[in-house]
Amino acid sequence: MAMNQSELKYEEETNPNVNVALRYKSWMVFLIVAMVVGGAAIGYRLVEGLAVTNLTNFVPWGAWVAFYIFFVGLSAGAFLLSTLIFVFGMVQYEKVGRFALFTALICMVVALMFIALDLGRIERATNTLINWNVMSILSWEVRFYLIYMVLLATELWFAMRKDLNLLARSGNLFKNKLASFLTLGSNDISDIAIKKDHSWMKILGIIGIPIAIIGVHGGTGTLFAAVTAQPYWASPLFPIIFVVSALVSGTALLLAMYVIQRKARGLEVELGMIQGLAMLMIGFLAIDLTLEFYEFLVAGLNNKPEKMAILSVMFTGPYAWSFWGVQLFLGAVVPIYIVANKRLRNSVTALTVAAICIVIGIIGVRFNIVVPTQIIHQLKGMPQGYYAPNLVEWLSSLGVVAIGLFLYSIGAKLLPLEVNDEEVIEHE
Amino acid sequence: MSDRLLNQFTNVAKKALEASKYSTTLGMNMAEDARRLSRAEMNEEDFVRKYQGMVQKEFGKKMELAGIEETKDGPKWGMVIDLRKCVGCDTCTVSCKAENLTPPGISYNVVLVEEKGIFPNVSRTNTPRPCMQCDKPPCVTVCPVRATYKSGDGIVVQDNDRCIGCRYCMVACPYGARSFDFGDSYEGEMLGYGAMTAPDHGMDRGERKKGHSPIGTVRKCTFCFHRLQRGEEPACVETCVGDARYFGDLNDPNSVVSKMASEARAFRMKEEYGTEPRVYYLR
Ligand code: SF4
Ligand code: SF4
Numbered sequence: 007m008a009m010n011q012s013e014l015k016y017e018e019e020t021n022p023n024v025n026v027a028l029r030y031k032s033w034m035v036f037l038i039v040a041m042v043v044g045g046a047a048i049g050y051r052l053v054e055g056l057a058v059t060n061l062t063n064f065v066p067w068g069a070w071v072a073f074y075i076f077f078v079g080l081s082a083g084a085f086l087l088s089t090l091i092f093v094f095g096m097v098q099y100e101k102v103g104r105f106a107l108f109t110a111l112i113c114m115v116v117a118l119m120f121i122a123l124d125l126g127r128i129e130r131a132t133n134t135l136i137n138w139n140v141m142s143i144l145s146w147e148v149r150f151y152l153i154y155m156v157l158l159a160t161e162l163w164f165a166m167r168k169d170l171n172l173l174a175r176s177g178n179l180f181k182n183k184l185a186s187f188l189t190l191g192s193n194d195i196s197d198i199a200i201k202k203d204h205s206w207m208k209i210l211g212i213i214g215i216p217i218a219i220i221g222v223h224g225g226t227g228t229l230f231a232a233v234t235a236q237p238y239w240a241s242p243l244f245p246i247i248f249v250v251s252a253l254v255s256g257t258a259l260l261l262a263m264y265v266i267q268r269k270a271r272g273l274e275v276e277l278g279m280i281q282g283l284a285m286l287m288i289g290f291l292a293i294d295l296t297l298e299f300y301e302f303l304v305a306g307l308n309n310k311p312e313k314m315a316i317l318s319v320m321f322t323g324p325y326a327w328s329f330w331g332v333q334l335f336l337g338a339v340v341p342i343y344i345v346a347n348k349r350l351r352n353s354v355t356a357l358t359v360a361a362i363c364i365v366i367g368i369i370g371v372r373f374n375i376v377v378p379t380q381i382i383h384q385l386k387g388m389p390q391g392y393y394a395p396n397l398v399e400w401l402s403s404l405g406v407v408a409i410g411l412f413l414y415s416i417g418a419k420l421l422p423l424e425v426n427d428e429e430v431i432e433h434e
Numbered sequence: 435m436s437d438r439l440l441n442q443f444t445n446v447a448k449k450a451l452e453a454s455k456y457s458t459t460l461g462m463n464m465a466e467d468a469r470r471l472s473r474a475e476m477n478e479e480d481f482v483r484k485y486q487g488m489v490q491k492e493f494g495k496k497m498e499l500a501g502i503e504e505t506k507d508g509p510k511w512g513m514v515i516d517l518r519k520c521v522g523c524d525t526c527t528v529s530c531k532a533e534n535l536t537p538p539g540i541s542y543n544v545v546l547v548e549e550k551g552i553f554p555n556v557s558r559t560n561t562p563r564p565c566m567q568c569d570k571p572p573c574v575t576v577c578p579v580r581a582t583y584k585s586g587d588g589i590v591v592q593d594n595d596r597c598i599g600c601r602y603c604m605v606a607c608p609y610g611a612r613s614f615d616f617g618d619s620y621e622g623e624m625l626g627y628g629a630m631t632a633p634d635h636g637m638d639r640g641e642r643k644k645g646h647s648p649i650g651t652v653r654k655c656t657f658c659f660h661r662l663q664r665g666e667e668p669a670c671v672e673t674c675v676g677d678a679r680y681f682g683d684l685n686d687p688n689s690v691v692s693k694m695a696s697e698a699r700a701f702r703m704k705e706e707y708g709t710e711p712r713v714y715y716l717r
Contacts, residue, residue, distance in 0.1 A: 055650055056599075057616040063539060066601040066614055126599015126614060126650035133579040133598050144602055145578035234707050235572060235608035384610040385563065387546035 021272030044405015064391030081113035083256015169422030337367010512684030519678035522560030526670035542655035566711030
């Protein structure tokens with residue numbers, strides 16, 4: 007592209023007819039209120055310990071663990087989607103590429119906050135790095151998470167480098183200064199340098215694929231699958247289901263976030279791209295459902311009493327609503343109907359609703375993985391447990407998610423995450 | 435009566451030995467210790483060690499430990515519980531709580547009750563469950579910080595100063611033998627409860643205070659390690675009303691527990707999980 011570089015500018019488009027600043031402000035106020043309320047719950051939990059939760063010795067893992075694997079999944083899914091763009095050259099999705107990387111990073115931060123909240127001894131968290139138990143999957147995961155986050159940040163930096171430079175030159179506001187700082191002194195935006203950036207992104211993406219699949223999310227699935235004592239988890243299909251459902255939720259989240267952001271700024275959304283993403287999302291969902299179908303079918307045919315007891319808790323017990331209602335109806339039936347319906351398929355709003363349903367459905371999936379299996383005690387002759395998160399757990403979860411959204415919103419405001427149209431072509 | 439008989443034989447043996455060309459004292463001493471050996475007052479290793487030199491000198495032959503595992507590395511503790519003798523009174527559970535001063539909601543030992551059949555053909559089995567001190571413990575495998583480990587005496591040890599309280603070991607233990615210390619206390623019902631300190635793995639942690647270990651970490655049965663150090667049996671074994679529990683060194687093939695553990699009635703819980711428990715049951 008032979009364009010004079012000084013003419014290049016990074017500018018965020020907004021619709022002049024909409025008061026975007028006001029919308030942004032009220033959104034931020036909402037998040038701050040949520041953070042204050044959630045922060046109080048988090049503080050209470052930090053001072054009083056885990057006694058303020060509904061966790062017991064029967065059900066030691068609860069909502070926070072479910073949210074932790076949910077956000078790890080979102081992150082891995084969002085990252086894998088970004089590799090479709092940066093590694094496999096599916097440029098039609100380029101517009102969500104940087105959002106995908108940034109979302110993946112923020113989701114990891116949120117996931118780690120959740121798991122930190124869940125530790126009985128947060129102050130000793132670094133013990134996991136000091137005392138490495140090579141046999142413990144969890145101890146590997148901690149390391150994978152950190153490597154993965156560094157990789158995400160680096161790849162995002164390469165993806166934004168050019169625009170950071172442009173941004174740095176086009177003004178003197180805080181935003182521009184921040185951009186200039188973030189360039190880390192790497193100011194060469196000649197075509198050759200940009201090409202180099204792209205190959206770096208490709209390399210990092212390629213390295214990232216096994217890290218995200220095997221290390222980060224497959225590993226998180228293995229963390230469960232490796233537990234012989236929990237017959238429902240101890241299935242080799244588990245890590246695979248984890249990865250596929252990560253793709254489902256990651257794609258759905260990106261779709262929803264992208265549309266919501268564009269609409270909030272009063273901008274048009276390109277239906278074609280959203281439809282493409284929606285098809286991708288439904289495709290992943292279909293694979294996910296197939297895997298789960300076999301998981302349950304084989305379990306039923308094997309007829310192992312311990313496993314059957316857990317399945318019956320899932321299907322007919324006190325959490326049946328979460329399986330049938332959230333996981334299957336909201337998370338699968340509704341979105342599939344929307345995408346299959348001719349009229350709804352052509353509406354961006356309907357597709358966004360489908361995506362949101364899927365994201366909520368996957369929360370149900372994560373909850374159903376963690377909780378029902380613990381309801382049945384490892385030993386016969388022990389009473390059944392019960393668990394539902396209490397107010398402290400809900401509010402602190404709200405707080406953690408609000409912190410994540412807050413970081414995201416600030417990032418989306420200050421960083422060049424949007425991709426200008428001419429760059430899309432350039433990337434080919 | 436039997437003593438007189440014995441003495442007669444002893445005299446006969448003495449005469450026979452005096453007639454032989456070998457040392458009479460050695461023969462007599464060895465015979466006496468052999469009797470101790472058969473009464474299990476002496477173990478074979480000591481016997482061999484005591485006479486090896488003299489036998490070599492006298493007979494020119496080397497005495498060796500036959501078919502016996504080396505016990506150099508000290509005892510490896512194990513427990514045998516006779517289910518036919520267990521009356522299901524839960525004394526073990528209570529004495530364990532008293533001994534280890536476990537807070538509300540934590541019980542290192544429980545007694546599982548299973549009733550089978552329809553009246554009048556009913557059977558009831560009481561199964562006490564301490565920590566199995568598995569030889570292949572899943573709780574050790576999963577621990578991300580090596581806070582839980584297998585010690586040389588067979589006991590699975592939990593280091594409460596390193597544990598981060600992730601509770602992975604709790605979901606991974608097939609026997610539900612681990613509990614999280616939420617920090618609850620009996621202080622309301624029992625004045626001075628907090629001032630007493632749980633003897634955790636032989637370590638005195640002082641007053642039970644918020645924010646101090648073991649609060650916020652996972653806890654488990656230690657086979658009453660602090661009592662073993664004093665040469666006493668675990669509290670549950672000592673207090674068992676039905677005398678259903680046996681404790682000892684599974685490394686020593688002559689110990690009571692070793693013998694019971696190799697009986698046909700012996701089994702281990704959830705053998706199929708491959709955890710190799712050190713607690714045996716007699717059915
Ligand atoms: S019974 Fe449970 S806590 Fe005890 S050693 Fe075995 S796995 Fe660990
Ligand atoms: S709770 Fe403590 S002992 Fe158990 S796995 Fe976690 S760090 Fe290890």
